[in-house]
Amino acid sequence: MVKTIGILGGGQLGRMLSMAAARLGMRVHIFEPQPEPPAGDVAAKVFTAEYDDAAALRDFAESVDIATFEFENIPAAALDIVEQIVTVLPRRNALEVSQDRISEKQFLEAQGVRVAPFAQVDALAQLEAALGEIGTPAILKTRRFGYDGKGQVKITELAQAGAAFDALNGAPAVLEQMIPFEREISIIAARNAGGEVACFDPGENVHIDGILHKTTVPAQISHALQTDAVLLAARVLNALDYVGVMGVELFVTSGGLMVNEIAPRVHNSGHWTQNACLIDQFEQHIRAIVGWPLGDGQRHSNAEMTNLIGDEVNHLEEWHNSAIHLYGKIEVKPGRKMGHVNQISPKNA
Numbered sequence: 001m002v003k004t005i006g007i008l009g010g011g012q013l014g015r016m017l018s019m020a021a022a023r024l025g026m027r028v029h030i031f032e033p034q035p036e037p038p039a040g041d042v043a044a045k046v047f048t049a050e051y052d053d054a055a056a057l058r059d060f061a062e063s064v065d066i067a068t069f070e071f072e073n074i075p076a077a078a079l080d081i082v083e084q085i086v087t088v089l090p091r092r093n094a095l096e097v098s099q100d101r102i103s104e105k106q107f108l109e110a111q112g113v114r115v116a117p118f119a120q121v122d123a124l125a126q127l128e129a130a131l132g133e134i135g136t137p138a139i140l141k142t143r144r145f146g147y148d149g150k151g152q153v154k155i156t157e158l159a160q161a162g163a164a165f166d167a168l169n170g171a172p173a174v175l176e177q178m179i180p181f182e183r184e185i186s187i188i189a190a191r192n193a194g195g196e197v198a199c200f201d202p203g204e205n206v207h208i209d210g211i212l213h214k215t216t217v218p219a220q221i222s223h224a225l226q227t228d229a230v231l232l233a234a235r236v237l238n239a240l241d242y243v244g245v246m247g248v249e250l251f252v253t254s255g256g257l258m259v260n261e262i263a264p265r266v267h268n269s270g271h272w273t274q275n276a277c278l279i280d281q282f283e284q285h286i287r288a289i290v291g292w293p294l295g296d297g298q299r300h301s302n303a304e305m306t307n308l309i310g311d312e313v314n315h316l317e318e319w320h321n322s323a324i325h326l327y328g329k330i331e332v333k334p335g336r337k338m339g340h341v342n343q344i345s346p347k348n349a
Contacts, residue, residue, distance in 0.1 A: 010037025
């Protein structure tokens with residue numbers, strides 16, 4: 001029986017995973033380079049070391065029964081060390097797919113999943129040629145390490161190609177066609193080692209400056225599209241033989257659903273599950289990786305999750321009738337996720 005879970009990464013997702021594990025009677029050890037991480041407040045032990053510290057990684061791995069991660073940009077060399085000692089779930093193939101936007105899109109296309117037209121960009125000439133084929137508007141993104149709108153530049157005309165390429169400092173990139181969409185939704189799905197899949201209802205997302213602002217459930221989509229989203233997510237999880245929770249971001253277009261990206265971890269757009277479901281995404285992830293049966297993901301309430309960004313965390317008075325989830329981050333910075341609030345209402349409202 002699993003008694004101690006290791007989590008690579010000590011941010012807010014690691015914090016909430018730790019709290020879920022504790023409710024199930026398990027201890028959590030965190031591996032995190034930064035001192036005093038949010039997850040450290042609620043974990044049994046924290047290993048503070050860089051991801052190239054082989055000795056620290058071995059000590060961490062030897063102290064736990066199973067390991068997982070809270071973000072996808074873990075160096076492969078660090079996983080090599082940890083996996084020699086303990087099982088890491090989800091498996092690294094999901095990381096290899098999601099860490100590179102080109103690999104991710106090629107994988108999704110191979111599963112018959114629609115994605116935006118894209119092209120690999122390693123030189124300015126490639127970018128100019130790709131713009132000629134894909135057209136504008138388009139978005140140039142770094143292939144790796146981008147999140148919350150970072151590492152990407154919008155291009156509305158060919159003359160902007162040089163400036164856009166320079167803005168990414170020569171990093172390997174991908175050009176994506178900007179897709180006109182009716183709304184953006186995401187689905188949080190879980191799968192265990194036995195192949196059991198459970199999905200939460202799709203949430204409808206609103207972003208501001210590339211950062212998720214609000215997720216509303218139920219999403220304003222048809223029952224048919226909701227079913228399509230669930231089946232699509234299950235197809236991706238099964239193709240990866242995935243174990244754990246995954247977030248799948250989708251565009252609702254006139255031609256149906258199109259995948260924007262996948263995230264092999266618990267996801268910001270699934271935080272509403274903490275107060276609108278009996279079993280939330282964090283407990284679902286813990287259940288999946290330790291081999292417990294999954295909950296069905298059914299919600300008992302409608303929900304609206306709002307992120308608290310930067311100084312918004314200092315103005316909680318307007319949320320006095322909401323469920324407040326703060327991350328314990330020491331320093332308030334513009335654009336930094338400091339917490340979130342969940343508001344729920346009767347499901348039939």
